[in-house]
Amino acid sequence: MRTRRAEYSESTRQALVDSAVDLFTKRGYAGTSLDEVVKRARVTKGALYHHFSGKQALFEAAFAQVETQSIESLTAVISGDGDPWEVAVAGLRAYVRKCLDPEYQRIIVHEAPVVMGWERWREAEEHFSFGLLRSAVQLLVDAGEIEDLPVEVMARLLFGALSSGASTIASSSDPKRTGRDVERAILRVLEGLRKK
Amino acid sequence: MRTRRAEYSESTRQALVDSAVDLFTKRGYAGTSLDEVVKRARVTKGALYHHFSGKQALFEAAFAQVETQSIESLTAVISGDGDPWEVAVAGLRAYVRKCLDPEYQRIIVHEAPVVMGWERWREAEEHFSFGLLRSAVQLLVDAGEIEDLPVEVMARLLFGALSSGASTIASSSDPKRTGRDVERAILRVLEGLRKK
DNA sequence: TATCTCACATACCGACGGTACGTACCGGTG
DNA sequence: CACCGGTACGTACCGTCGGTATGTGAGATA
Secondary structure (H helix, E strand, O other): OOOOHHHHHHHHHHHHHHHHHHHHHHHHOOOHHHHHHHOOOOHHHHHHHHHHHHHHHHHHHHHHHHHHHHHHHHHHHHHOOOOHHHHHHHHHHHHHHOOOOHHHHHHHHHHHHHHHHHHHHHHHHHHOOHHHHHHHHHHHHHOOOOOOOOHHHHHEEEEEEEEHHHHHHHHOOHHHHHHHHHHHHHHHHHHHHEOO | OOOHHHHHHHHHHHHHHHHHHHHHHHHOOOOHHHHHHHHHHOOOHHHHHHHHOHHHHHHHHHHHHHHHHHHHHHHHOOOOOOHHHHHHHHHHHHHOOOOOHHHHHHHHHHHHHHHHHHHHHHHHHHHHHHHHHHHHHHHHHHOOOOOOHHHHHHHHHHHHHHHHHHHHOOOOHHHHHHHHHHHHHHHHHHHHHHHO
């Protein structure tokens, strides 16, 4: 049953999350006040605390929204069932591009581990970007394309390297050039792991 | 001229920084109140705001202290002038060990980029751990040990991978095993970049 | 229509970062 | 030795912000 009240409620919740994503991206978690969030969403703190248990919960909702959108755009790239190596390379490129999105970079890469705590962040990432990356690495190992080092660890290292690379690109004075360098370096590292 | 007054003052400042390092490590930046810091240092906020312009400045002092200690222990490892490759490997091992130190991991790796802002963190790191790592990479390239990809980018990627790897080890249920896996994986990546 | 419920709004509290101002003590000067 | 200037704090207070308790009105229910 889809009542009108429920629609209003969902709309309010969505407005709060959108506002949160926007402000957390611009000013960070600590720099964003809930008063600002509710003001931009044209509601009050009563609404916020009705939908979320607190600031942390609101952040996690913003986190989930950004990650969900990312997953959608990434799976579209990966779902093609061509040569595993080609697919993996395309996925890498797509992920680096994603990391350059301000929302993703600020909320997911930089703030989330601190705000949610590294342990909880890691757990949440299992179902999102990191989970996807690990499956990709697993595919490459299964296909015999790269050495079969422990997948979990390999994925972690790659994840860290990619995030760091994306941050470097984003704050570079010549993003285009740095972007090419990062891509080439990552590909070169993968080539180094490739079985002949 | 080393007056007694200056010694007292320096001692007070040091007590504040030590207290800050300890509390920031245990509870993080946001979770640490300045009242706690000054209480543990057995002074008041007046003293704190005499020595530091605010909470951020106190954090940066803590950051500098932890990094300075790290630099000292790392340069000791690297300063040996043996085979560049051996020195680099020893340096990598030493850095991963450093990342497992709670103070370093929490303050430098996790909190600093968020608290100081990524840009400022990057700038500060030029004179500390990252600067050291980049020189090490530069040495390997100059010695013709690895491919001469852009050093800056390579160092960034390696830095991110190492930090991520260290976090993985620290939160692993079997740190010893994970530690070995991370070391092996990193070395394997470097081998892949090695010129034949 | 009467009632109930829930999705908010309003008013308020305590904690915390930061500031203004007071003060005691050290170190130099006549 | 008396005096004085400045440094190194301590104390009292303010504004902001996250969180809570309670009121209320529109929409669902019978």
